[in-house]
Every structure is written in C-alpha cells, then in structure tokens.
Amino acid sequence: MALVRVISSDGAAFLVSQRLAKRSGKLKTEIETFRKSSDNSEAQPEIRIVTIRAEILRLVLQWLQQHQNDPVLPANQNEQDGRGDAEMGQSQWDRDFLAPMDLGIVMELILAANHLEVKGLLDITCKLVESKITGRTVDEIRTAFKLKSDFKGNEEEQTRLENRWCVEN
C-alpha cells in the first residue's frame, strides 16, 4: 500500500494510505506534485500542513477514513444539482463524531476542512455551527459561543437601527 506522511503544525506525523489522503483535494495535489518532481517513484511523500495542529488533523483523517468510500463531491456541488450540502452526507456516525466537540474545535475543523479541501466535512461542520445560530436569540448565541457583548457606547443601538432598515432578500 502506497503511503504518505502528513505532518501537523506541531510536528505530529501521520502515516496515511495515499488512497485515503487523495480524498483531500489539497493532499491529492501535493502527492501528485511530489510524484512529478521525484525521480524515485517508490519514494514516500511527506507533506507538512503548517496551519493545522495534530488534534485537528487527526479528526480530519478519522473523518476521511470513515467516509473513504463516499463519492467525492465537487466544490460547487450545491450549484450543480441544487441539493443542500449537509443533507447529502450526514450520517449517524457524523453526528456521533461531532457531538462531543466544543464549538471552538468545530471551528478549527472548518478551517482545516477548507484548507485540505474536504468538502463533506466542511459542509457538516458548517451545518453544526449554523444550528447553534438559526432560531436562537442573541443571548442564546452568546452563551453557545461563549461570547460577551463588546459593543461600546450606543453601538448596539446603532446596529439595531441599521438592522431595522436592512432587508434580507
């Protein structure tokens, strides 16, 4: 089995099958670039992901492992066939995978999924964050995201006034 070594920003190395790694658009490109530039066709590619720490990289790889037999979604799938993104791929496994995660971790996963071009993971993580916003009150959102209102002076009132004139098309 052809392998690739993927190294996180904090130095952890993961040895992954190339077949699995290629389900990430970014890793696929890196592997192909390595192949083209390497004289030795047997050489093992090593890819450093300088923006993703080990804890998050491990989660991405776990998700890829679970979904290794899913069809690869094109980046613009939503425009292509009009289906909702998250509805297309979320399974009970996905729900269990995301359930224990802190929202901060989920946000890091969003950034990682985007960087590594893993569309399915990006969709379900965004959907999870969206579920913490839609239909909630401002105070509930602040609680869920551990945020404090940091508006100064009459900024909050001003924002409310601006919102009143805004139309959401």
Next chain:
Amino acid sequence: MSLRAKKVATESPAEDNISKVNNDGETDAVGYHHFPAENNPQIWLNIFEKLGQEDKLTFSQASKEWHDWVALKRTDFLFPQVSIYLLRAILKSSAKLCRSVCRSWTQKLDSLREVYPTDIHSVIGTEYAEMYNFEFFDLAHVFNSSNQMQRFMADMSAHPGNPLPGGRIHFEYEVDESGDPLAPGEMYRLRTEYWTAVIMLLRKYGNYIQDATFVFDEDEEAFPGIEIVQHFRNCLLNIPNLRHITIYSIGTAQGDEMEEYLRLYPFPRLQKLEVADIHSVKFDLAETFLNHCCLPANIKRVSTWAWIIPRPVHTFFNLEILEARSDERLIEDLEGFRYLPRVPPLSALRVHANSDLNALRVFTALEAFADTITDFTVMSPLVNNAAEEMAGIQINLPKLESIWFADYQGSLDLLLQITSLKHLTIRNATMDREKWDGNAMQFYGFEERLEESNIWDLIPSLQTITVGHGENELFYER
C-alpha cells in the same frame, strides 16, 4: 516556556491505514530560550487581546501552550475566519441576528458583504436562482418610495459612519395602489419626486455603495423623453465605488435625443465596476453605458438581455462570465471572439436565445475559450446534427466540466468529444427512442434506467447526470 522546535511526535488516528510513525529529528530553533514573560500567561493574553483577528489565529497556532491559553476565546477570534464558509449554511434570516451578537461578528459580516459583489460566480437573476436553488447571504436596503428615503435619512442623521452595512441598495418605485387612480401628470410628479430623493440619498451615502440595483419604468407616461437617462446619469455620478450594477427597464429614451444628451453629458467612468447586469435596457443605452462606465480591464462578468452581445463586451479582455440573451446571431457573436487580439478568459457562458441553436456550431464557437471555459449553460433549445453529419468532427474543449441544457434535441454523441465533462444536466429533451437506440450513445433520458446507459463508459470523466426537473428530476452518480 521554551521556544524550541518540537520533536516530531507520534500520532495516530488508530485506524486501519493510518499508522504510527517515529521520528527523531529534533532540532533547536533559533530564538529566545528564556523570554522574561515566558511563564506569565497574563502578559501574553494582554498582548493577544491587542492583536488583529488574523494575528490572533496565528498566535493560537504558534504553540500548544499558547493555543490552550486562548482556547476559550476561539469562538470569537475564529468566527471571522470561518464566517465565509458559514454564510452558505447560515439561513438568510439569521444574518441580521449575527450582526447583533458582538462587534467582531458585526464587523466581519459587514466586511464580507462588502466583498460579496466581487463573487462573480454567484448566479444572478430569479430565473437562474430558481433553477439552481441558489441561496445567498444578502442584506440590502430597498427603497420603494420617497417617504421611505426621507425617514431613513432622518433615522440616520446622527449615524457617525456607514449606515448601509454591506453597501447594497435597491431602488424601485412602487405605485401606491390603495388610493384613488392617479390624475394625469400625477404619475410623472411622483416618479420625479422619487428619483430626486434617490439622488439626494446617493449624494449623502453613495460613497458607501458597492452594489446597486436600479429598476426604472418602461411606462412612457411616467418618463417621456430622456428624463429617465438624466436621472440615471445623476445616480451614477454619486456612486463612485460601485462594483456591481444591475439595471432594469430603461426602454423609452429616443435614440437621437439621448445620443445628443450623452454627448454633452457623458456617463461617468465607474473605476471599480466589475459586474454589470443589464436587463430590458434600450440597446443603444446599454452599449453607451458599457462603453462609458466600464473600465475594460476591470469587468469580470456581464449579463445582458440585449438581443445581440453589445460591442463593448468584446473589449472586456478579463471577462470571466458572460450571460447573454440573444437571437440566432448569438453564434456569430461567439465566433467573433476568436478573432479578438485578446480573447477573454471566459470560464462560464450562459446563453438564452429566442430560437433553436445548432449544437455543433455552438460547441465549435466555444472553442474560442478552449483554454478557460469550464461551465456552459444553454437555456434555449439546442438541436444537434444528425449523427452521420458529425463523423470526423473534433471539438476541443479540454476544460469544460459542466454542461446544463434546458432543452436538448437530438443525439448526445457530440458530448463524446468533451473528454473533461463531469456534470451533465438536461431538463427537457426530445428523443426519438427508436432512432437513438441505434446510435452510439444509448441515453435513457427520462426513465429510471440511466444507470444502464453506456454514457458512463463512453465518457469516463462523467460523475453526475441530472435529468428532468421539479418532481420529475432524477439524479445519477457514477
């Protein structure tokens, strides 16, 4: 804390084909080994609070220890980074809600909305939006009467900055139909009052607007002669930062009079304009607008409902998306691009002709954009040649990945030439089963047996096929 490069650790998701690795390549980093504040998180957190959003993210990624110190603040400083991806997921009705949560969310959402008009790949127009079921984050100010604008100006009189978050505005006069019918001349007076109020608003806040929609009125009683052009010109003079313009319905101005007026009072150049959507606008005026207002190097997308592609479009050498309603001259127009000194890098072409188009000629014309085109949509019937006429025909469109036909008539054998095709959509088709079953392509279009078609073997790149629409839509995946 010691600022040393970390030893490459052993990590594993503990799954079948992700296994452990050992690495002993420890190295010393150049830098401080003992920084005076190294064990004092409070100092670092104080510094952290003063960083910009991008730097906060970098700070959190710099070391595990730093990451842990700020872990509880991730939902704040990561929101600006992830918001661009969240926008697709956040329901449109939640956008205003998010603006009310905290300053950084408000600022980020507003700044995203500012750059949104440059998302030239967003589909436009209700027809396309419906077709693609495309939803987008959209906060706009819509003004339908002069009273509304007066109230807005009064509300915002004490506003210290930009009262138009997102910089998107929509002007469309709506007749109050609740009262008695308007007396003669009243319609003219009300519309004049409306557009005068528009211009006053734009004089005050026009600098903040990046995306504007102007819906005029085709009613000749409302605006005889060139007054509508005068109002339009006065609007343009006050929106110097515009990046996306949508214009509907200027059809009444008389050619000679308008030409003379615009000779004396030309439209201003909109230096930042990138996207122009022009619908139901008198052809001469559309051409004049594109000629005067657009900087050819800046224009990325044009949508036009003129029946031929306006000449200035051929000068937009950086054009990426063209949407054109046209007639049978469309093909000649497209063929003309091939002879331009600088062929635009068109990636998407969406056409809607008022007559049948010959598929072979259309695809041959597309070869002008062979190096760049990835997405082709045809809203009008596309009719293919008989299979025997296509013998030996070679079509070179090596990057074309997505084709969307509203109505296709004939053999699909032509598609065998598109070796990069990944996604094919056909909403309606006229296929003579007996005739086509004998051809190379056995395309069982609208029955639930497309898996049996040999199209999957004949076009190895093909990933998805969508046929039919609405309740009858069928989606197939390789």
